Amino acid sequence: MNRVYDDERLAGAYERGNEMPEASLRAWVELIASYVPRPSPAIVEIGAGTGMFSAAMARWIGGSSVLAVDASEPMLAEARRHHPHPAVRYMSGAAENVPAPSDAFDVAFLSRVIHHLPDRPRAARELARILRPGGVVIIRTTFRERLDAVVYDYWPQLRSADERRFPGEAELLADFATAGFAVREVASFAQPVTASLRDYHSRLIHRPQSKFASLTPEQFHEGLQRLAAAARAEPVEQQVPVIERYDVAVFCRR
Numbered sequence: 001m002n003r004v005y006d007d008e009r010l011a012g013a014y015e016r017g018n019e020m021p022e023a024s025l026r027a028w029v030e031l032i033a034s035y036v037p038r039p040s041p042a043i044v045e046i047g048a049g050t051g052m053f054s055a056a057m058a059r060w061i062g063g064s065s066v067l068a069v070d071a072s073e074p075m076l077a078e079a080r081r082h083h084p085h086p087a088v089r090y091m092s093g094a095a096e097n098v099p100a101p102s103d104a105f106d107v108a109f110l111s112r113v114i115h116h117l118p119d120r121p122r123a124a125r126e127l128a129r130i131l132r133p134g135g136v137v138i139i140r141t142t143f144r145e146r147l148d149a150v151v152y153d154y155w156p157q158l159r160s161a162d163e164r165r166f167p168g169e170a171e172l173l174a175d176f177a178t179a180g181f182a183v184r185e186v187a188s189f190a191q192p193v194t195a196s197l198r199d200y201h202s203r204l205i206h207r208p209q210s211k212f213a214s215l216t217p218e219q220f221h222e223g224l225q226r227l228a229a230a231a232r233a234e235p236v237e238q239q240v241p242v243i244e245r246y247d248v249a250v251f252c253r254r
């Protein structure tokens with residue numbers, strides 16, 4: 001298993017550096033809610049990280065309860081500190097071995113986690129076990145063939161590393177078909193993550209994502225300098241939001 005998130009520095013930086021404007025988070029939860037098969041759903045978030053989505057789903061999907069599972073204790077500690085909610089239970093566990101009974105959930109949500117899983121077919125089988133028939137898996141990721149994040153404009157070396165880490169669309173669809181899921185939809189969804197390039201720069205100063213661990217300190221610094229120069233060049237009155245686009249794959253348990 002990828003243990004990079006066991007680093008307490010990264011867990012703290014992740015919470016600060018990956019917040020989303022409330023309107024963007026709400027738009028994501030509305031998209032998730034559009035796939036929920038019944039009222040008051042039981043939701044499991046796998047790789048819940050610092051809990052931003054788990055708490056948001058509990059707040060805005062009426063009557064929902066959320067089991068938020070993550071393999072990293074430091075990430076769970078940040079989640080409990082920053083995103084407590086009476087309908088969310090944070091629990092240590094792995095995608096390949098979820099601490100829950102069979103047929104327990106209506107929805108499983110995985111955001112930015114599928115590329116971390118060392119045995120994706122096994123995780124897909126585990127999701128089939130814990131979901132009820134008709135339950136849905138919603139995967140928020142970027143497929144290898146569509147890697148287009150703003151971060152590559154400033155750290156181009158990250159693209160080739162991510163081409164090795166992220167699954168292609170056909171691979172993911174095949175793993176879930178083999179595990180007993182039908183494809184419901186593959187969509188693309190984009191939302192602002194910061195109000196400006198300046199805000200984006202001040203967030204990335206803290207190296208808030210695991211992908212930066214593959215860079216030397218010099219490579220990280222050079223990219224940050226490129227980003228700082230671009231942010232300075234953006235006139236204050238012409239600032240535009242930084243937008244991140246994701247692929248969303250939705251599967252239904254047969």
Ligand SMILES: C[S@@+](CC[C@H](N)C(=O)[O-])C[C@H]1O[C@@H](n2cnc3c(N)ncnc32)[C@H](O)[C@@H]1O
Binds near residue numbers: 053075
């Ligand atoms: C990039 S973070 C995503 C956090 C959150 N879902 C989000 O979108 O902000 C990836 C998370 O997946 C967790 N993770 C990695 N491998 C895992 C596994 N096999 N089982 C459960 N969680 C895992 C890490 O500990 C980390 O918290």
